[in-house]
Amino acid sequence: MMPLLTTKGLSRNFGGLRAVDGVDFALMPGEIRAVIGPNGAGKTTFVSLVSGRIQPSSGMIVFDGADITGLPAYIRVRQGIAYTFQITSVFANLSAYDNVALPVQRTLSDGRSKGAVRTGVMAALERTGLADRAHMPAGQLSYGHQRLLEVAMGLALKPRLLILDEPTQGLADSEIDNFITLVREIAKNATVLLIEHNMPVVMQLADRITVFNAGKILAEDTPEAIRENAAVQEAYLGTAP
Numbered sequence: 001m002m003p004l005l006t007t008k009g010l011s012r013n014f015g016g017l018r019a020v021d022g023v024d025f026a027l028m029p030g031e032i033r034a035v036i037g038p039n040g041a042g043k044t045t046f047v048s049l050v051s052g053r054i055q056p057s058s059g060m061i062v063f064d065g066a067d068i069t070g071l072p073a074y075i076r077v078r079q080g081i082a083y084t085f086q087i088t089s090v091f092a093n094l095s096a097y098d099n100v101a102l103p104v105q106r107t108l109s110d111g112r113s114k115g116a117v118r119t120g121v122m123a124a125l126e127r128t129g130l131a132d133r134a135h136m137p138a139g140q141l142s143y144g145h146q147r148l149l150e151v152a153m154g155l156a157l158k159p160r161l162l163i164l165d166e167p168t169q170g171l172a173d174s175e176i177d178n179f180i181t182l183v184r185e186i187a188k189n190a191t192v193l194l195i196e197h198n199m200p201v202v203m204q205l206a207d208r209i210t211v212f213n214a215g216k217i218l219a220e221d222t223p224e225a226i227r228e229n230a231a232v233q234e235a236y237l238g239t240a241p
């Protein structure tokens with residue numbers, strides 16, 4: 001099987017800082033991969049490079065066998081890479097429905113077909129448990145529901161690769177359980193790359209975990225092996241074994 005995504009020597013400098021430093025990475029189709037690491041390790045910068053939100057200083061990104069390194073973000077979206085931002089990106093004055101309608105319209109060759117838009121929007125809202133809040137202004141949803149709305153917006157793009165950046169931040173424990181179920185559902189049709197600080201969520205969801213530290217991959221393994229890894233414990237959990 002071919003990887004869905006690979007990076008080779010991927011680097012990004014901010015002034016003198018190498019935020020992402022020569023990262024070789026591969027993601028297999030259908031996988032749920034968690035990316036963890038201390039604050040400032042380069043996780044968000046890495047996924048921003050993959051989504052095309054920022055450009056690399058050097059290195060290469062290959063998606064589904066094609067070099068996408070130079071492609072703008074909107075083309076990558078069309079090719080199936082969806083990225084939900086760390087910072088809430090919903091339009092507060094638009095309803096939940098209209099927020100999701102925006103990405104649905106982008107996936108339709110005739111974005112004005114009302115029936116098709118409605119079907120796509122309601123499918124995404126139902127999967128995220130937001131269907132009964134479709135007509136609420138997004139700004140009036142709880143913070144946790146706004147995060148789920150972002151996931152719905154990502155899902156509406158029917159991505160092959162869904163990148164979630166700290167999706168459980170601000171979710172209540174009961175909502176986290178639903179979220180775990182949702183990600184497993186999503187992974188039946190898509191590959192998931194998940195930046196997540198909540199370790200129980202990571203341990204339950206991830207097939208494999210990639211640990212970033214100081215812009216580099218420190219370790220990559222199964223959840224069980226990562227839990228036992230001394231270097232990871234030192235760098236990430238701040239405790240010597």
Ligand SMILES: Nc1ncnc2c1ncn2[C@@H]1O[C@H](COP(=O)(O)OP(=O)(O)OP(=O)(O)O)[C@@H](O)[C@H]1O
Nearest residue numbers: 014017019037038039040041042043044045046212
């Ligand atoms: N636009 C930018 N300009 C300058 N420095 C930046 C920029 N974006 C990120 N950095 C720096 O790059 C490093 C990596 O940041 P990044 O946000 O990728 O880390 P992270 O692992 O996602 O951290 P966190 O877990 O806190 O979100 C940090 O030192 C950060 O300050």
